[in-house]
Amino acid sequence: MGSPQQRYQQILCKLRESNHKLTPQRLAIIDILVHSRSHPTVEAIFEMLQEDFPTMSLATVYRNVVLLKSLGEVLEIGFPDGSNRYDGNKPYPHPHAICVRCKKIVDPDLRALGNLTAQVRQRTGFKILTHRLDFFGVCRDCLQSENQTKGVGR
Amino acid sequence: MGSPQQRYQQILCKLRESNHKLTPQRLAIIDILVHSRSHPTVEAIFEMLQEDFPTMSLATVYRNVVLLKSLGEVLEIGFPDGSNRYDGNKPYPHPHAICVRCKKIVDPDLRALGNLTAQVRQRTGFKILTHRLDFFGVCRDCLQSENQTKGVGR
DNA sequence: ATTCCTGCAAAATCTTTGCAGCTAG
DNA sequence: CTAGCTGCAAAGATTTTGCAGGAAT
Numbered sequence: 001m002g003s004p005q006q007r008y009q010q011i012l013c014k015l016r017e018s019n020h021k022l023t024p025q026r027l028a029i030i031d032i033l034v035h036s037r038s039h040p041t042v043e044a045i046f047e048m049l050q051e052d053f054p055t056m057s058l059a060t061v062y063r064n065v066v067l068l069k070s071l072g073e074v075l076e077i078g079f080p081d082g083s084n085r086y087d088g089n090k091p092y093p094h095p096h097a098i099c100v101r102c103k104k105i106v107d108p109d110l111r112a113l114g115n116l117t118a119q120v121r122q123r124t125g126f127k128i129l130t131h132r133l134d135f136f137g138v139c140r141d142c143l144q145s146e147n148q149t150k151g152v153g154r
Numbered sequence: 155m156g157s158p159q160q161r162y163q164q165i166l167c168k169l170r171e172s173n174h175k176l177t178p179q180r181l182a183i184i185d186i187l188v189h190s191r192s193h194p195t196v197e198a199i200f201e202m203l204q205e206d207f208p209t210m211s212l213a214t215v216y217r218n219v220v221l222l223k224s225l226g227e228v229l230e231i232g233f234p235d236g237s238n239r240y241d242g243n244k245p246y247p248h249p250h251a252i253c254v255r256c257k258k259i260v261d262p263d264l265r266a267l268g269n270l271t272a273q274v275r276q277r278t279g280f281k282i283l284t285h286r287l288d289f290f291g292v293c294r295d296c297l298q299s300e301n302q303t304k305g306v307g308r
Numbered sequence: 309a310t311t312c313c314t315g316c317a318a319a320a321t322c323t324t325t326g327c328a329g330c331t332a333g
Numbered sequence: 334c335t336a337g338c339t340g341c342a343a344a345g346a347t348t349t350t351g352c353a354g355g356a357a358t
Contacts, residue, residue, distance in 0.1 A: 021332050021337060042323085057340045062323060064338095078234055082322070082348080097278045108277040110270060117289065123262040124251045125294035133287050135271065140279035175312055175357050196348085211315045216348060218313095236322080236347070 007034040007089060011073045018071065025053060029064045033074055033088025039105040041085050077105065077134070093131050099139035101146075106139070161188040161243060165227045172225065179207060183218045187228055187242030193259040195239055231259065231288070247285050253293035255300075260293070 002010065011030050015022060032045050040048070042061050049056045065086060068074040075087040077096060085105065095113070097106045110133075117128050138146070156164065165184050169176060186199050194202070196215050203210045219240060222228040229241040231250060239259065249267070251260045264287075271282050292300070 019337085023332070023338060025339070055340065058322095059324075059341080060339055066324090076234065078232055078236075080230065080232055082232075082236065084322090095274070097274050097280045097282070099280065100283065106278050106280070108274050110273055110277075112266070112270070112273070116264060116266070116287075119264055119266070120249070120251050120262050120289045121291075123264075124260050125297075126251045126253065126260070126289065126291040127297055128251070128289050128291035129254065130291075131287070131289040133270075133285070135274045135280065135282050135285040137275075137280040137282035137284075143279075143281055173312085173358095177313060177357070179314070209315065212347095213316080213349075214314055220349090238347090 002089070004034045004089065011068065011071075011088075014071050014073055020067065025049075025056060025060055026064050028052060029061060030068070030088065033068070033086060036088070039077060039085040039087050041083060045086075077132075079103075080136075093133070095133040095135065097135045097137065097139075099142055100136050101138050101142040104139050104141075108135075156243070158188040158243065165222065165225075165242070168225050168227055174221065179203075179210060179214055180218050182206060183215060184222070184242065187222070187240060190242070193231060193239040193241050195237060199240075231286075233257075234290075247287070249287040249289065251289045251291065251293075253296055254290050255292050255296035258293050258295075262289075 008030060011034070012022065015026075020026075028049055029045060032040065032048055038044075042058065042065060045065075046056065046058050046061045049061070065074060065076075068088070069076055073088065073091050075091045075093070077085045077087065077098075079085065079098070085103075087105075090107065095108055095110050097108050098104070099106075113133070117131060120126060121128050162184060165188070166176065169180075174180075182203055183199060186194065186202055192198075196212065196219060199219075200210065200212050200215045203215070219228060219230075222242070223230055227242065227245050229245045229247070231239045231241065231252075233239065233252070239257075241259075244261065249262055249264050251262050252258070253260075267287070271285060274280060274285075275282050
């Protein structure tokens, strides 16, 4: 629910509401987050910004990602290896399929997911705030190149 | 499928099969992992071992956890804050309910979970290797103490 | 006997923080 | 103006690694 442009505006609103300033660095980070389809890392965002902001600091990217997380405007996807990636398009919990080879992230749309949260609440007595559902595997592209590499013996 | 004792033996088998030695430190770490119902951190395991192994090193705990992970005999639960907890009882993927307040982890048994993996494979073309499904919220105990603290004004 | 393991300390990552100067509103 | 932000460097936190001595099989 939201084109990149809409998301961009929505985030600007949130920032104004919460008395945060719209610095060029901040706007550029947001721009990347809402336009990128690739769930970038902080490092990747930093590198993309090097051209336009040669003095950009990693700390600034971190600080802005933290801010946007706290406003609920980006979703953090924590990898088992400890690295994190960010989604500014769909900041709400949703399932991911993550390629362990190339690190690509795809968002499959799963029905049948509906009331899992309700079930957990019922079974555990927890008040559920959020969740994550991530599938790890090998994407089609990487499967293909694997086969090209090894199975050529036929 | 598997009492702590069974799990313990199963892990010893795996170790012998893979030519790993059964050192006292290793056995003690496994013992904690299979008996603990609390999904301990490396740090916590380390502390529990201090009494019996005063010279125990954190690195040793880390190395053994890595080994057991690689054998598929412990499940790592990565927290959004970067810390990890470990489950030696149920080393296969299963849903968790995690209290963001006290860090308690509960395993709800969810039906309706059956063929999500198949759906993801179908929709994405990924070969799925594993997954994680974690719910974050506040457990009953913490909800209660919250209420005691604030809502007494009535 | 070997091979693998442990303990210690140093290194490696990734992320956060302190501070002085700068800037958006 | 003035609260909040940036850049830099230093500090933190967690996990990994190198190496020499030690232990399991």
